[in-house]
Amino acid sequence: MEILWNGIEEIISYVFSHLAYINALFAVVIVFFQRKDPKSVWAWLLILYFIPVLGFVFYLLAGTDVYKAKLFRTKEIEDKLSDAIRRQESSIRNKEISENYPEMKDYEDLMLYNLQTAGAVISDDNEVEIIVDGKDKFRKLFADLENACKSIHIQYYIIKDDEIFGEMTEILKRKVKQGVEVRVLFDAMGCRTMGRKKWRELEEAGIETAEFFPAFFGRLQLRINYRNHRKIVVVDGQTAYVGGFNVAREYVGLDEKFGYWRDTHMRITGTAVQALQTRFILDWNYANRKHIIPFEPYLADSGKEQRTGSPVQIISSGPDTHEKSIRDTYLRMIHKANKSIYIQTPYFIPDEAIFSALLIATRSGIEVNIMIPCKPDHPFVYWATYSYIGELVLAGANCYTYNNGFIHAKGIVVDEEVLCYGTANMDIRSFGLNFEVNAVIYDRKKAAEMAAYFREDLKVSQRITKNGYLSRPLWQRIKEQVCRLFSPVL
Numbered sequence: 001m002e003i004l005w006n007g008i009e010e011i012i013s014y015v016f017s018h019l020a021y022i023n024a025l026f027a028v029v030i031v032f033f034q035r036k037d038p039k040s041v042w043a044w045l046l047i048l049y050f051i052p053v054l055g056f057v058f059y060l061l062a063g064t065d066v067y068k069a070k071l072f073r074t075k076e077i078e079d080k081l082s083d084a085i086r087r088q089e090s091s092i093r094n095k096e097i098s099e100n101y102p103e104m105k106d107y108e109d110l111m112l113y114n115l116q117t118a119g120a121v122i123s124d125d126n127e128v129e130i131i132v133d134g135k136d137k138f139r140k141l142f143a144d145l146e147n148a149c150k151s152i153h154i155q156y157y158i159i160k161d162d163e164i165f166g167e168m169t170e171i172l173k174r175k176v177k178q179g180v181e182v183r184v185l186f187d188a189m190g191c192r193t194m195g196r197k198k199w200r201e202l203e204e205a206g207i208e209t210a211e212f213f214p215a216f217f218g219r220l221q222l223r224i225n226y227r228n229h230r231k232i233v234v235v236d237g238q239t240a241y242v243g244g245f246n247v248a249r250e251y252v253g254l255d256e257k258f259g260y261w262r263d264t265h266m267r268i269t270g271t272a273v274q275a276l277q278t279r280f281i282l283d284w285n286y287a288n289r290k291h292i293i294p295f296e297p298y299l300a301d302s303g304k305e306q307r308t309g310s311p312v313q314i315i316s317s318g319p320d321t322h323e324k325s326i327r328d329t330y331l332r333m334i335h336k337a338n339k340s341i342y343i344q345t346p347y348f349i350p351d352e353a354i355f356s357a358l359l360i361a362t363r364s365g366i367e368v369n370i371m372i373p374c375k376p377d378h379p380f381v382y383w384a385t386y387s388y389i390g391e392l393v394l395a396g397a398n399c400y401t402y403n404n405g406f407i408h409a410k411g412i413v414v415d416e417e418v419l420c421y422g423t424a425n426m427d428i429r430s431f432g433l434n435f436e437v438n439a440v441i442y443d444r445k446k447a448a449e450m451a452a453y454f455r456e457d458l459k460v461s462q463r464i465t466k467n468g469y470l471s472r473p474l475w476q477r478i479k480e481q482v483c484r485l486f487s488p489v490l
Contacts, residue, residue, distance in 0.1 A: 100124075101311060104442045107418055110332050111313065114440065118325040120313040126270030128310045128439075128446055132409070132453055134252035137245050137265045138164065144235045144267075145171045151181040151298065153280045155232040157190035157423075158246035161198050165247050169202065176206040183208045183293075185284050187228045188215045190246070210288035226319050228287075229423050229434040231265075232280050237298055240273040242266055242314075242422055242439055244408045253405065258377070260405030262457065264344070264421055264450075266439055268312065274299050275314035279437055310443035317424070318435035326424045326438050327431035331357055333414045340367040340416065342454045344409040348372055348385040349427040355388060362397045371454065371461060373408075374401035380483045381427070387480035390469045404460035411438070416448045 101124070104111070114120040131137045145152060145168070152175060159165055172182050184202065186194075188211050199209050212228040233241040243265030245251045253260045268276070281293045317326040334341060334357040341361060348370065350358070362368045372389060376382030389399045410430075411421030422438030424430040441447070 101442070103417065103444055104311060106336065107442055110329065110336070110418075110440070111442070113332065114313050114315050114325060114329060117323040117328075118315045118317070118321075120315045120325070120440075121275065122311055122313050123271035123275070124309060124311040126268055126272045126309040126312045128312065128441055128443070129267040130446065130449055130453070131243070131265045131267060132262065134245055134261050134263065137241075137243075137263075138167075138252060140267060141233060141241055142167065142171055144233075144239050145175065148175050148180050148235045150236045151183075151234075152236075153183050153185075153232070153234040153277065153284075155185040155228075155230055155280050155283060156247050157187045157227065157229045157231060158248060159184075159186050159191050159194060160248035161194050162249045164249055164252060168247065172202070172207055173205045181208075182206070183210070183284060185210045185212065185228075185280065185287060187212045189213070189227045190229075208288075208291060210284055210291075212283065212287045225429075225433045227434050228283060229430065230279070230283065230316075230437045231423055232276050232437065234273060234277045234280055237277055238269060238273060240268045240276040242268070242276055242437060244410050244423060258375070258406040262402060262405060262407045262409060264409035264411060264453075266421065268439070270309050270312070272312040272314055272439070276437070279314065279316055283435070310441050310446055312442075313440040314437065315420075315440060316435070316437045317431070319433060320435075324431050326420070326422075326436055327351070327354070329420050329438070329440060330354060330412055330426065333412055333418065333420060334358060334361055337361055337366050337414045340414070340451070341369065342413040342451050343368075343370045343426060344407060344411060344454060344457075345370075345426040346373050346377070346406070346408050346410070347381050347425045347427040347429075348388055349381065349429075350388060351428055351431060354426070355391075358392060358397065359395050362392060362395045368392070368397040369400070369454065370397060371400045371402055371407060371457060373406050374403045374462070375406060377406065382483075383476075383479040384483040385427075386476075387484040389464060390480070393464050393466055393469050399464045400458060400461040401464060402457060402461050404457075407457070411450070413447050413451045413454070416451045417444050418442050419447045419450045421450065 111122055115122065129140075131140065152172065154172075172184075176182050184207060186209070191211075192215065199211075202209055213226065231241075231243060231246060244263040245265045249255060250258050251261050251263065255261075277298055278295070281295055281298065285292050315325045315329060317324055331354055334354070341358070358368055358370075370389065370392065372385055373382070393399050409421070410423060410425050411419060412426075413419040418441065420438050420440045422436065424436035424438050430436050
């Protein structure tokens with residue numbers, strides 16, 4: 001034992017005596033072997049300087065890039081979509097879509113961008129229902145699950161073993177006995193509080209499960225970034241849900257810490273459901289290579305000519321793609337705004353392009369409205385958020401804190417003509433570090449409805465004034481500056 005202890009002491013002594021050289025080596029790795037934004041590089045170098053050696057361990061856990069290949073692409077689905085993509089590209093370039101939907105004329109470039117970079121086919125036969133209350137969301141979802149006849153595909157970032165998931169589990173077990181195929185895909189980090197026993201119980205009941213980026217050594221998570229933040233449910237390939245709600249009691253307002261939980265989810269019927277079905281299957285087949293799902297049985301013919309609903313594009317982004325489709329959609333929408341911008345997000349840590357676009361819009365006379373929570377669930381992120389919000393307030397933007405509990409809604413509405421809502425926050429992590437999915441809806445009625453929900457939320461929100469922000473205490477200023485300094489890696 002004494003020999004072992006002496007060996008450890010020698011290693012520690014060696015590390016500290018050569019700390020400068022070790023740090024220099026780690027710095028070379030960060031600067032030259034990873035393609036990162038210069039701000040992120042400087043933030044990591046700062047961490048390395050203040051927390052030698054351990055800072056690099058943290059970098060390995062949270063900063064390294066995932067392999068930038070199309071992890072989820074398969075030839076089968078690419079062949080199926082390629083013809084539809086080419087047809088729609090031609091339709092947009094020939095102005096056929098704007099002839100059918102004159103109100104969409106100003107967004108042809110956005111549709112074309114998402115079509116070319118994200119393979120986001122446009123469907124125009126969709127019914128979209130906006131849901132802003134957790135109890136309402138789960139009531140509708142459970143009813144759809146009860147009515148399932150063929151398949152249920154469930155994907156969430158967070159699932160907790162409480163009464164909400166308990167009720168869902170009982171429904172799923174009944175449906176399996178009725179011959180319905182049930183699959184549950186979950187993220188290992190988001191579901192770290194769930195015991196293995198619960199997943200085995202589901203498997204024994206006939207429910208297939210898959211874990212995205214599993215933990216090592218039990219519940220030890222060695223990868224903080226690159227989590228699957230998507231929330232998708234598809235029932236029988238006909239009805240889909242996407243948005244901000246996860247599965248736990250706090251999402252129906254039963255957690256005293258957060259109080260009422262204000263979020264936004266969408267229930268979609270129509271051809272856009274097939275895009276969400278595709279997204280689920282791609283994610284599932286990556287996470288569970290032993291039980292690959294074939295595409296064909298679950299994807300209906302999308303070549304419909306009916307035009308009676310909302311035009312929708314489902315866009316996905318993540319560290320496996322070169323383009324940041326959701327972030328670029330947010331950016332393009334901000335640039336195209338002529339009258340108003342409504343943004344709701346629990347975390348507001350924009351990159352330079354998004355932040356500059358919002359400043360320019362504000363100073364150009366466009367009504368910029370941003371709503372964030374009044375309380376933090378992640379303190380470092382919250383104070384960095386408040387720093388960016390404060391700068392926009394000083395520029396003239398209308399910024400508010402939601403005071404009726406916690407707001408977790410994620411999205412943007414521009415000119416009450418188009419909206420983009422889903423799982424992606426307005427922050428760097430959602431833009432490139434996590435796997436996200438949003439719906440872009442080119443429908444003035446739905447955009448006006450979403451903006452109306454924002455204005456309704458103003459009744460229980462407090463505006464952040466210039467005087468109020470400038471008079472904040474010194475300790476808050478310090479917290480904001482420190483957290484903003486590290487915002488590229490939060």
